[in-house]
Amino acid sequence: xxYYAMQRFLLSVLIVIVAISALTLMLHVVxxxxxxxxxxxxxxxxxxxxxxxxxxxxxxxPVQIVTFFGRILQGNLGTDVFxxxxxxxxxxxxxxxxxxxxxxxILWSATLGIVLGCYSALRAGTWLDxxxxxxxxxxxxxxxxxxxLYAVLIFAVSxxxxxxxxxxQGFFGGAVHLILPAFAxxxxxxxYVARMVRASMLEVMGAPHVRMARSFGxxxxxxxxxxxxxxxxQPAVTLLGTGVAHLFSAAVFVExxxxxxxxxxxxxxxxxxxxYPVVLGAVLVTTAIxxxxxxVSDLVVALLDxxxxxAL
Amino acid sequence: MxxxxxxxxxxxxxxxRTFLKGAAxxxxxxxxxxxxxxxxxxxxxxxxxxxxADIDALDPAFYQNGYNVDVMNCIYxxxxxxxxxxxxxxxxESAEEIEQVDDTHIRFKLKQGLQxxxxxxxxxxxxxxxxxxxxxxxxxxVKSDWGPLDHVEVTGRYEGVIVLKEPFQPxxxxxxxxxxxxxVSKKAVLDATDDGGNFGMTPPVFSGAYVLAEWKPNQYVRLxxxxxxxxxxxxxxxIRILPMDDTKTxxxxxxxxxxxxxxxxxxxxxxxxxxxxxxxxxKEYPSLSYVWLGMNLDNPALQDKNLRQAIQYAIxxxxxxxxxxxxxxxxxxxxxxxxxxxxxDHSAIPVEGxxxxxxxxxxxxxxxxxQPLTIDALNATVWTTMAQxxxxxxxxVGIPTQINVxxxxxxxxLGMESEGDRWKNMxxxxxxxxxxxxxxxxxxxxxxxxxxVWNWERxxxxxxxxxxxxxxxxxxxxxxxxxxxxxxxxxEQSGAYRFLTHEGNPVMYRDSLEPAxxxxxxxxxxxxSGSV
Numbered sequence: 001x002x003y004y005a006m007q008r009f010l011l012s013v014l015i016v017i018v019a020i021s022a023l024t025l026m027l028h029v030v031x032x033x034x035x036x037x038x039x040x041x042x043x044x045x046x047x048x049x050x051x052x053x054x055x056x057x058x059x060x061x062p063v064q065i066v067t068f069f070g071r072i073l074q075g076n077l078g079t080d081v082f083x084x085x086x087x088x089x090x091x092x093x094x095x096x097x098x099x100x101x102x103x104x105x106i107l108w109s110a111t112l113g114i115v116l117g118c119y120s121a122l123r124a125g126t127w128l129d130x131x132x133x134x135x136x137x138x139x140x141x142x143x144x145x146x147x148x149l150y151a152v153l154i155f156a157v158s159x160x161x162x163x164x165x166x167x168x169q170g171f172f173g174g175a176v177h178l179i180l181p182a183f184a185x186x187x188x189x190x191x192y193v194a195r196m197v198r199a200s201m202l203e204v205m206g207a208p209h210v211r212m213a214r215s216f217g218x219x220x221x222x223x224x225x226x227x228x229x230x231x232x233x234q235p236a237v238t239l240l241g242t243g244v245a246h247l248f249s250a251a252v253f254v255e256x257x258x259x260x261x262x263x264x265x266x267x268x269x270x271x272x273x274x275x276y277p278v279v280l281g282a283v284l285v286t287t288a289i290x291x292x293x294x295x296v297s298d299l300v301v302a303l304l305d306x307x308x309x310x311a312l
Numbered sequence: 313m314x315x316x317x318x319x320x321x322x323x324x325x326x327x328x329r330t331f332l333k334g335a336a337x338x339x340x341x342x343x344x345x346x347x348x349x350x351x352x353x354x355x356x357x358x359x360x361x362x363x364x365a366d367i368d369a370l371d372p373a374f375y376q377n378g379y380n381v382d383v384m385n386c387i388y389x390x391x392x393x394x395x396x397x398x399x400x401x402x403x404x405e406s407a408e409e410i411e412q413v414d415d416t417h418i419r420f421k422l423k424q425g426l427q428x429x430x431x432x433x434x435x436x437x438x439x440x441x442x443x444x445x446x447x448x449x450x451x452x453x454v455k456s457d458w459g460p461l462d463h464v465e466v467t468g469r470y471e472g473v474i475v476l477k478e479p480f481q482p483x484x485x486x487x488x489x490x491x492x493x494x495x496v497s498k499k500a501v502l503d504a505t506d507d508g509g510n511f512g513m514t515p516p517v518f519s520g521a522y523v524l525a526e527w528k529p530n531q532y533v534r535l536x537x538x539x540x541x542x543x544x545x546x547x548x549x550x551i552r553i554l555p556m557d558d559t560k561t562x563x564x565x566x567x568x569x570x571x572x573x574x575x576x577x578x579x580x581x582x583x584x585x586x587x588x589x590x591x592x593x594x595k596e597y598p599s600l601s602y603v604w605l606g607m608n609l610d611n612p613a614l615q616d617k618n619l620r621q622a623i624q625y626a627i628x629x630x631x632x633x634x635x636x637x638x639x640x641x642x643x644x645x646x647x648x649x650x651x652x653x654x655x656x657d658h659s660a661i662p663v664e665g666x667x668x669x670x671x672x673x674x675x676x677x678x679x680x681x682x683q684p685l686t687i688d689a690l691n692a693t694v695w696t697t698m699a700q701x702x703x704x705x706x707x708x709v710g711i712p713t714q715i716n717v718x719x720x721x722x723x724x725x726l727g728m729e730s731e732g733d734r735w736k737n738m739x740x741x742x743x744x745x746x747x748x749x750x751x752x753x754x755x756x757x758x759x760x761x762x763x764x765v766w767n768w769e770r771x772x773x774x775x776x777x778x779x780x781x782x783x784x785x786x787x788x789x790x791x792x793x794x795x796x797x798x799x800x801x802x803x804e805q806s807g808a809y810r811f812l813t814h815e816g817n818p819v820m821y822r823d824s825l826e827p828a829x830x831x832x833x834x835x836x837x838x839x840x841s842g843s844v
Contacts, residue, residue, distance in 0.1 A: 030721070030722060031718075031725055031726070031731060031732070031734060032719075032724070032725050032731075033725050033728075033731055036725055036728065036731075037721060037724065039376075039453040040376045040377070040453055040454070041757075041766055042453055042454050042456050044453075045730055045765065048730060083368050083369075083512060083513045083529075084512045084513065085513065090529065093529060152564050152568070153564070156564070156567075156568035157564060157567040160568065160569065163568070163570065164565050164567075164568035164569075164570050165554065165556070165561065165564075165568070165570045165571075166532070166554065166570070167531060256557070256558055256561065257558075257561060258561075259362075259554060259555070259556045259561050259565060261528070261529070261530040261531045262530075265530060266530065269557065271719075272719060272720045272721050273720075274721040
């Protein structure tokens with residue numbers, strides 16, 4: 001298990017390096033000069049060139065990549081070309097908002113999805129199962145940004161129950177401002193998880209060890225909890241691990257619609273401004289988080305399933 | 313005592329049914345009451361509005377973009393400021409008097425007793441000199457706002473003379489009342505920066521009605537009253553500016569009660585006019601920005617003036633504006649918007665175009681180009697819509713086109729020589745420049761020096777350049793306006809431009825608010841009053 005974890009960790013580091021190198025390459029292939037964007041329309045060509053040199057943009061690409069990783073090893077993500085602030089300050093200021101948003105979205109959608117998936121599997125073939133199936137597929141097919149727009153229009157504009165914009169202040173303010181964005185992002189995951197758990201449970205319910213448990217006279221509740229759900233939930237855990245990347249993508253739209261601070265909105269605006277240091281710093285951190293989430297989900301699955309552990 | 317007893321009895325009798333009934337009633341009550349307005353109620357004297365981007369430059373000598381200047385207007389003072397209302401004019405702010413002594417000398421006298429924050433003392437003529445000269449001394453990207461500024465001569469504690477190398481009319485319309493005209497403390501800036509250079513996002517001192525109390529990047533800017541301010545008291549204790557790069561988001565935020573003032577999109581205007589949010593005033597203002605279709609004169613496919621004129625005449629501007637701006641913007645007659653000196657009542661080419669003339673020019677050009685011409689446009693709906701209509705209109709006379717949509721970072725360096733050879737392949741480009749309230753600001757991008765920088769049409773005309781210089785120095789307003797009208801005529805005659813629109817700038821705000829707005833609808837925040 002420890003060897004497996006080490007192996008996965010090294011692989012994760014490699015993935016981050018490849019991702020950042022590819023991104024650096026892409027940023028330099030696309031047109032758009034950060035110095036020009038920073039200095040505005042009236043800067044002289046000489047001043048633009050001076051700024052490019054000061055930013056290291058006159059260096060060959062491999063040198064820029066090596067310099068970037070060299071700085072990372074020193075804990076320095078660079079400097080924002082517009083405000084002159086440390087990129088690490090900017091990224092770590094925005095990151096908690098997105099992480100909390102994603103964590104809350106996963107938490108509520110996974111909890112509800114597992115409950116609904118179980119319920120559907122246990123009542124497979126009934127009208128309720130059919131209804132839940134339709135609702136699940138319905139929620140899966142609605143993009144997060146559409147849900148976000150309607151959530152704002154209904155709950156903030158028409159009903160005036162919840163705030164429409166911002167991240168709020170204090171614990172209560174923050175929690176209240178999270179409701180609509182987390183709802184918009186999480187709703188389609190309820191459907192995903194429910195369908196996944198249902199299918200997985202139906203498969204496990206017919207497994208020999210479950211039949212054996214029944215023959216021993218164990219209660220149905222205990223069989224479901226201990227012998228079925230523990231196995232049936234594994235595909236959902238894997239799905240959620242890999243789904244963190246999708247949740248980051250969904251967070252981009254939702255942060256814009258709700259005018260929330262966050263890493264997604266930061267990356268979008270920085271790409272538009274060709275603010276390379278911020279783009280690279282933000283993508284480095286998000287890539288690391290996504291890779292870490294995948295790693296954690298694999299380890300959780302391994303912990304839940306002895307067969308997986310033995311196979312490592 | 314009795315009351316306590318009753319409660320106690322009720323608690324004792326609380327069973328499952330009672331609990332469910334109570335919970336249901338509570339939920340029903342919660343559902344029907346406007347929680348948003350109760351729990352997140354705005355404080356009495358906090359003005360909340362949106363900005364299309366977060367602040368990123370607070371040093372007036374190095375300012376960029378209007379959203380930074382909106383904040384600077386609050387935290388620094390300046391000698392003169394724009395008047396609110398429907399006509400462009402200026403009025404005194406920290407100057408007690410100011411006058412143009414001759415073509416190159418402007419004498420000013422500061423009001424006495426104006427204080428900097430943080431114990432930096434009184435604002436003096438020495439601070440004015442330092443504030444104005446540092447843009448040039450430190451080679452600021454916006455030093456051109458000062459034009460031929462030579463120096464500021466201090467003649468007394470509160471008095472001085474701004475000395476220009478040659479006459480420069482935009483000093484009254486751009487330099488003094490806008491970004492670079494803000495006054496900072498010499499001592500405070502030198503303490504903070506050593507050399508008096510750019511202090512970026514950390515103002516060492518405030519001289520305006522407000523101070524920057526808090527900046528939470530991508531969340532809000534919070535401005536509170538400046539205790540050292542001795543001028544007229546501002547209307548609100550606090551101003552909170554929320555960055556929202558999508559104006560539609562700002563509209564929804566306003567509707568939900570999260571903002572008191574916001575700009576609105578032209579696409580939403582008709583709907584808001586018909587069904588405005590509660591207690592809301594909607595007002596429409598003309599914008600100064602200008603939108604045009606440019607043609608790259610150095611591209612081999614566009615060498616023939618007849619072809620360019622065919623394109624000019626094939627374009628029906630009214631159709632484009634109606635479709636892309638939902639009929640809420642007016643066609644443009646040139647670069648210079650109504651209300652500014654040099655605005656033209658009519659363009660040489662009719663707004664509706666003329667298909668017969670277009671066909672005749674095309675025939676004179678030897679027929680349509682063999683390869684489709686490219687139209688470069690930004691990747692937003694309004695631009696793609698315009699590009700598609702232009703494509704259809706040019707198609708009517710047989711000119712094939714292809715639309716290239718680009719993100720802002722890529723688009724805004726398209727015609728720059730410093731960005732490689734992309735400018736060589738650029739043919740037609742759908743462009744929009746924002747504008748400050750002086751015609752010089754519009755024509756300055758199209759002089760020969762700007763070819764390959766911001767002059768993407770690569771239009772170079774010695775007469776135009778000469779007129780541009782002449783207009784900078786012309787002190788007679790009528791003669792100056794005539795020069796700018798002549799210059800727009802030259803641009804149009806080159807066949808490189810089809811002027812499309814100046815867009816529009818509608819705003820909405822709470823009825824109880826009394827906003828102070830520039831003639832183009834942009835806010836002058838320290839002068840907002842009323843209640844929210």
